[in-house]
Amino acid sequence: MEWGSAAGWAATFIAFLAVNASTIQWLLKRRDEQHERDTGRVDELERQVTELRVNLPLEYVRREDWIRFSGTLDAKLDAMREEMRGEIGEVKDRLYAGRN
Structure with missing residues (x-):
């Protein structure tokens, strides 16, 4: 194998790793954003449940x-x-x- 073809294979391998790394990074960022949205929804639900527990004895x-x-x-x-x-x-x- 010649150095040129070895360098080509190495560049292809590095490009493959870079694409995979950026895809993994994008997926992790997307997961973190989804987690933040879900956390906000859970906080809102907890607030509503707490409000319901406070108001329920007054109305029921x-x-x-x-x-x-x-x-x-x-x-x-x-x-x-x-x-x-x-x-x-x-x-x-x-x-x-x-x-x-």
């Missing part, structure tokens, strides 16, 4: 709490209705006492 009532509240409210309304019926009955008796 658990089913068990609502059932307990409505049961208490219903009991109070029933007691008021019975009391009103009793008082209305007394008023009717006084109004219509002499008419029967």
Whole structure:
């Protein structure tokens, strides 16, 4: 093999390595950019989840709490209705006492 052809093969090999190195560098840069975008998205999602966890107790009532509240409210309304019926009955008796 002559020096000219060896130099040609060496230049071809170096060019091949340079192309591969630049491709690898481009791929790594692209991966880093994608990682930065993903990190930004994850940070935004974490912020939204944190905001949801803060606001959720203000806007949401658990089913068990609502059932307990409505049961208490219903009991109070029933007691008021019975009391009103009793008082209305007394008023009717006084109004219509002499008419029967």
